[in-house]
Amino acid sequence: MSTTERYDVTVIGAGVSGLLSALALGKEGKKVLVIERADYIGGTCRTYEHQGYKVDTGPHIITRLDSGPLRVLMDKYFDVIPYFVPFGKYYLRINRQVKQFPWSVKDWMMFELLPVEDRSMLVKIIFDVAYMASTGVDMSRVSIADITPRSLSPTSLAFIDYLSYFMLGTGPVNAPVSRFLDRKSYKVEKPKDDNGLTIPYVGKAYNMLVGGRPTDQFYPRGGVQTIIDALSYSLPENVKINLGEELLKVNTEQGGNISPVVSSVTTSKGTYETDLVIYSGYATDLPQLIDTPLPNYYVNNLQKIEKVNSLSVWVGLDEPIFKDEGSEMWVSTSSDTLHTWMIPTSNYDPSLAPKGKHLVGFAFIVPPDMPHEKAEESARHTIFSNIPALERHMNMIHYQHLVPEKATWSIHAGFGDIKTPVKNLYCVGSDSFKRSMGLTRASYSVHKMLDTLGIEGNLE
Ligand SMILES: Cc1cc2nc3c(=O)[nH]c(=O)nc-3n(C[C@H](O)[C@H](O)[C@H](O)COP(=O)(O)OP(=O)(O)OC[C@H]3O[C@@H](n4cnc5c(N)ncnc54)[C@H](O)[C@@H]3O)c2cc1C
Numbered sequence: 001m002s003t004t005e006r007y008d009v010t011v012i013g014a015g016v017s018g019l020l021s022a023l024a025l026g027k028e029g030k031k032v033l034v035i036e037r038a039d040y041i042g043g044t045c046r047t048y049e050h051q052g053y054k055v056d057t058g059p060h061i062i063t064r065l066d067s068g069p070l071r072v073l074m075d076k077y078f079d080v081i082p083y084f085v086p087f088g089k090y091y092l093r094i095n096r097q098v099k100q101f102p103w104s105v106k107d108w109m110m111f112e113l114l115p116v117e118d119r120s121m122l123v124k125i126i127f128d129v130a131y132m133a134s135t136g137v138d139m140s141r142v143s144i145a146d147i148t149p150r151s152l153s154p155t156s157l158a159f160i161d162y163l164s165y166f167m168l169g170t171g172p173v174n175a176p177v178s179r180f181l182d183r184k185s186y187k188v189e190k191p192k193d194d195n196g197l198t199i200p201y202v203g204k205a206y207n208m209l210v211g212g213r214p215t216d217q218f219y220p221r222g223g224v225q226t227i228i229d230a231l232s233y234s235l236p237e238n239v240k241i242n243l244g245e246e247l248l249k250v251n252t253e254q255g256g257n258i259s260p261v262v263s264s265v266t267t268s269k270g271t272y273e274t275d276l277v278i279y280s281g282y283a284t285d286l287p288q289l290i291d292t293p294l295p296n297y298y299v300n301n302l303q304k305i306e307k308v309n310s311l312s313v314w315v316g317l318d319e320p321i322f323k324d325e326g327s328e329m330w331v332s333t334s335s336d337t338l339h340t341w342m343i344p345t346s347n348y349d350p351s352l353a354p355k356g357k358h359l360v361g362f363a364f365i366v367p368p369d370m371p372h373e374k375a376e377e378s379a380r381h382t383i384f385s386n387i388p389a390l391e392r393h394m395n396m397i398h399y400q401h402l403v404p405e406k407a408t409w410s411i412h413a414g415f416g417d418i419k420t421p422v423k424n425l426y427c428v429g430s431d432s433f434k435r436s437m438g439l440t441r442a443s444y445s446v447h448k449m450l451d452t453l454g455i456e457g458n459l460e
Contacts, residue, residue, distance in 0.1 A: 006273040007033040010265050012247045013280035015043020017428040017442040019231045021278045023077050024450055026239035028459060033274070034239065035267055037246035041232060043280075044402055045439065047223030051316065051396045052354040056224045058312040058402055059343040059361030061087045061327070062439055066216035069436075069443035079234040082226040084218035085348045088326035093342075094155060095333055096386060103213040118156040121149050133181055143411055144172035155333050162331045162339045165365045167437070169308035174410035219348040227439070245269045250277055250290045255423050260292045262424040276458060278449060280429045282307075282406055283416035294421050304414030305431055308405040311366050311375045313383065316396030317358040321389055322347065330386060337382040338375075340364045357395065363404075372401055404438065407431035418448050426452065 011022045014036035026032045040046065044057045065071050065084060074081050090101040094113040102111040108123050125147055133139055144164050148157070164175040220226045235241075246268040255261035264273045279286065284307075287299050322328070322344035330340045346352045346359040353359040362383060366375045376399050384391040406429055407415050416431040426449050430438070433445035453459045 004273070005033075005270075007031050008274070009033070009276045009278060010035060010272060010274040011278045011280065012265075013043065013429075014038075014041040014241055014243070015280055015429070015442075016045045016227065016231070016439055017430075017445060018043075018278070018280040019228065019235075020073055020077075020443060020446045021280070021428050021449060022239050022241075023231055023235055024073065024446065025278070026236045027077050030238070032239040033272060034241040035245050035247055035265070036241065036243050037268075039244050041241065041243070042225065042228040044404065045224045045228055047225035050314070050398045053314065053316050053357070053359050053396055053398075054223050054352040055314045055359070055398060055400075056345070056361070057400060058310060058404060059327075059341065059345060059363050060224050060438070061217050061219055061343070062227075063214070063217050063436065064440050065218045068216070068440055069447050070439055073443055073446065074230075077234060078230055080230050082220040082222070082230050085221050086215075087217040087219055087348075089213065089324070090326055091324065091328045092159075093328050093330045093386065094159065098328065101213070101329070114156050114159060115153050118152050121152060122156065125149075129177055129180070132177075139178040139181055140176045141411060142177045144175040144177060147177060148172060155331075158333045158339075159331050162329060165339060166329065166341060168410065169365065169405050169408040169437075170306070170410040170413070174408070174412050176409070176411050179409055219343075219345070221349045223345075223349070223352060242267075242269070247279075247281070247289060250279075250422065250425060252290065252292050252422055259421055259423050262422060275424060276453070277425045279420075279425065279427050283427055283429075283431045286420065286427070290422060290425075292422070298421050301414040302416065304412075305406070305416065306408045306410060306413040307368075307403050307431075308408055309366050309368050309370075310402055310404045311364045311372075311379055312400040312402065313362040313364070313376070313379050314396070314398040314400070315360045315362070315383070315390060315394055316353065317360060317390065317393045318356070318395055319389070319393040320344075320347075320358045321387065321393060322358075322360060330382070332382065336378070337385065338364050338366070338378050340379070340382055360390075372399075375401075405430045405441070409434055409437075418445065418452050424458065 008030040009025050009032045011018045011034045014034050022032045022034045046057045047054050091098050092101055097113055099113050102108045105123055108119055111119060148160055160172055164172045168175045168179050249266040251264045252260035253263045262277050264271050284302050284305050287294050327343040332339045341363045344360045364379050415434055416427055418426055418432050428445040428449050430441045433448050435444045
């Protein structure tokens with residue numbers, strides 16, 4: 001490779017965040033180079049074949065597809081849009097009983113899987129949270145554990161534990177209540193009172209009070225790969241992707257009297273001059289990837305980031321054990337099983353399984369220090385002790401150890417940012433913008449990055 005190749009933007013990583021960034025900037029007229037160390041695009045958003053089944057990199061649903069950040073990006077930049085199938089209902093499985101998730105106070109009061117006295121306490125918590133938020137309390141510093149009555153039964157505590165891990169990737173002690181107050185739609189105007197002052201928004205808590213299950217959640221027919229395929233099909237000619245090439249250094253020069261400025265990147269295959277770098281790898285790796293020391297406050301914060309570790313188990317079945325439309329949240333109430341979320345993926349798209357067969361995915365969040373074999377054994381025990389028929393009808397089992405979120409949304413852990421101390425170096429991805437989760441969070445980060453480039457005059 002010649003060392004004189006020059007790009008307006010170099011994007012590091014061809015996962016969904018990197019590709020969305022490359023697509024948007026390419027369509028805004030920039031000459032873009034994408035560097036990806038793997039031999040494929042998609043990162044943790046892919047679908048591949050295993051023993052005749054098409055498995056995603058973890059069971060997925062895509063949230064906020066009515067007017068959320070991915071929808072806005074798709075409408076603006078995609079040339080083709082994947083076909084999305086409505087995701088359906090959520091069920092809770094607790095102590096081998098299954099019931100629909102309670103989406104309103106009325107449903108809560110009838111929710112027999114938790115003791116009756118706990119149900120009224122939990123409804124009171126929802127009212128308390130709505131009240132605290134409306135009086136302006138900073139709910140990002142209040143944890144789920146802070147508002148949980150100690151007198152709840154072990155089953156109800158397990159349920160709260162489940163919600164914390166699956167909404168934030170961390171337990172109730174670290175989980176901020178604010179996550180449950182997140183606004184529903186993208187760029188929604190905050191409500192104002194008669195004097196024009198913003199009324200604190202109580203989104204999800206409000207939904208819990210008045211009812212209504214989410215109707216903006218979907219599964220992409222063909223698997224999550226179809227999102228990546230649509231992205232890649234839409235890339236203009238001025239976007240080039242180099243696979244099997246790793247970023248080694250972002251090179252800087254001194255910018256006036258303040259911060260260093262991006263000048264080029266060195267990869268495993270050469271050096272490219274570039275005006276901007278959009279980085280979508282782990283923010284925690286950044287200090288080693290920049291040729292100049294970064295300020296202590298920045299590095300210390302990055303060191304406090306905690307990633308989420310997951311195990312996905314895909315099970316192929318010769319009987320359709322799960323016939324209901326929707327997914328099941330399995331709350332573990334015993335020490336030898338784990339919480340899990342089960343999606344019968346082939347109910348949304350039968351072509352993901354061989355003819356007459358069925359594909360079910362389980363997502364587990366596992367402690368970082370749990371060895372893979374131990375996690376797989378606990379996962380199998382959880383699955384087959386809950387539904388022994390699954391083992392009898394199983395013809396395929398496949399494990400994936402992946403990182404669904406590069407940063408937990410936690411009161412005490414660190415979290416990255418779009419901006420960095422290096423001028424013209426920006427981050428995107430699930431550790432750079434604290435809102436929502438998964439692809440929705442990744443898409444929010446790309447919006448925020450584009451807004452920031454605009455404000456800093458880097459989109460002209
Ligand atoms: C089990 C599981 C379940 C999930 N469920 C959902 C769900 O239901 N809904 C949802 O919306 N999301 C879900 N997700 C999350 C979603 O898949 C991820 O948030 C998203 O794919 C992350 O995309 P990304 O581009 O930010 O990161 P990544 O996919 O990690 O992409 C980063 C890319 O950068 C590359 N890279 C890193 N460092 C370098 C370097 N130095 N040089 C070159 N390349 C580099 C990597 O190889 C990678 O390809 C789930 C994920 C998992 C694992």
